Amino acid sequence: MVPNGWERKPLVDIAEIRTGVAKGKKGLKDPIEVPYLRVANVQDGHIDLTEVKTIAIERHQLARYSLRAGDVLMTEGGDFDKLGRGDVWHGQIQPCLNQNHVFAVRVDSKILEPYYLAALSGSHYGKTYFLSCAKRSTNLASINSTQLKEFPVLIPPLPEQRKVAKILYTWDKAISTTERLIDNSKQQKKALMQQLLTGKKSLLDESGKPFEGEWEEVKLKSIAEMNSGGTPKSSIPEYYGGDIPWVSIADMTKHGKSISKTEKYLTQEGLNNSSARFYPKGTILYAMYASIGECSIAEVELSSSQAILGIRPTDKLSNDYLYYFLTNLKSKITLMGQQGTQSNLNAGMVKDFRINLPPKTEQLKIASVLTNADKEIDLLKKQLADLKKEKKALMQQLLTGKRRVKVDDKEVA
Structure with a gap:
């Protein structure tokens, strides 16, 4: 039902839907390089100009494809959240084009306010429409220009x-x-x-004086015990569904510093029939594969996959201090990773990390x-x-x- 004083019209009746430039065209006559906006540039509610690439087009096409201030940019899709995503172009770069996966909607300013349209397309109302007609595959969806043209725009009075x-x-x-x-x-x-x-x-210190005692540089293995985890066979259902938290790297990236809950749980039988082991509360969990250098602290007793090293500091080392020290090393550690199908570390490399250790x-x-x-x-x-x-x-x-x-x-x- 349309609110009193409002209208509902297909977008094509009140705006021009402009498609963008396709990449990879060859044999261009009199080509020029022009900045253009990709799907990555068109975010939900803002245009990200952190990285703007260029594309080659024929010089005579520049006027046809150039964006104007006030154009509403919308993405054709990708992940579900990208449908209808967009914002108003302010003309920050001149000239600038849009890629063919980004629509430029040029509204009739006597009928429609660009900012209003951008908000409507990105709202629950807009996303519901786009999802209803989008072409879908696993976790992906996209719309074409015909479907965008039929978008039923709710139109209040301009004021x-x-x-x-x-x-x-x-x-x-x-x-x-x-x-x-x-x-x-x-x-x-x-x-x-x-x-x-x-x-x-x-x-x-607490008395307002500098801390006493010298810093020293030591190898991590001299002040902590370390063991890798393990993964019970997924083909044996009796190994899973118990009450023992089992940490994966996905759990670490999801929860960040502190982990007390996990996606999967092991039974005692699963723990006993694998190389997985119990880690006590306070154990530092350190990712050695994929997201190497990712770090968390166990807030409960738990176990982990073999992709994660459990580090248990001695009394000489604070768990939280070690967590921050390893987190600070992450960018350097990524470069150290052995190069294979994916970057990874091994327990020996981590044991030899040198740590700056104050009292x-x-x-x-x-x-x-x-x-x-x-x-x-x-x-x-x-x-x-x-x-x-x-x-x-x-x-x-x-x-x-x-x-x-x-x-x-x-x-x-």
């Missing part, structure tokens, strides 16, 4: 469109500000880790400072998730007319 777009823009601004704060906090933490874990920046009390203070930095980042991430959730709910109401905005005479004029 109402502008007011809705203005409200949603305010939310987008709050979201982007929070995203920048998260990025800045991550960079600050990274710099802080580099300084604290190498002794370039010193902390003070235990200083280790604990360093870990505490970095833990607080993590908590600040986690708080910002929660705020970001809440903002996105609230904006999504508001979009559903505003863009379908379930909640109407008040437009004053000044805005109508």
Whole structure:
């Protein structure tokens, strides 16, 4: 049902749908290299210009394919979340084209506000339509220009469109500000880790004095015990479905620093009939295959796959300090990985890691400072998730007319 005072029209009646340039054409006459936007550049609610590539076209085609400020860019698909994804082009680069997997929608400005259309296409309403007519395969979906042209656009009066777009823009601004704060906090933490874990920046003890005791450089094997995990045969169902958490690298990338729950659980029989072993709470879990250098801390007793090394520090080494030390090494460790079908480490290599070791009390203070930095980042991430959730709910109401905005005479004029 169309709200009072609104219309519903197919997109083709109120906009021009422009397809983009295909890659790989040969034998071009009088070619020129021009910046162009790929699916990766067209994100949900913003255009990412971090990396803009160029494409060759014939010079006489430049006017035909060039984007204009106000064009609404939409992706044809890929992962389900890419359907209808897009934003308004501001003309940040001139000239600039769009690839053939990105549609440029040039609206009739007397009928439709570009920001309103971008919001509508990316809303639950828009995504529901695109998924209903998309060509699907496993985890992938795409639409063509014909389906986009038939998109049934809900059209409030222009002043109402502008007011809705203005409200949603305010939310987008709050979201982007929070995203920048998260990025800045991550960079600050990274710099802080580099300084604290190498002794370039010193902390003070509880009495406000420098910590006593010298740092030393030692091999990890001299201050920790290490064992790899194992995987019970998946063909024996009795080995799985018990109450013993079994950590995979996917669990580590999903949960981050602390792990207490896993996707799969072993039975005691599964544990006994494999090289998997119990790791006590506090064990450092270290990925040796695929996402090498990924690091987590066991919050409960658990087991792991053979792709993960369980590191148990002695009393001389703080678990949290080791976690941050290994996390700080990740970029270097990735380069160290043995090159095969995929980068990997082995237990011998990890045992020979050299670690900068301050006295235990200083280790604990360093870990505490970095833990607080993590908590600040986690708080910002929660705020970001809440903002996105609230904006999504508001979009559903505003863009379908379930909640109407008040437009004053000044805005109508």
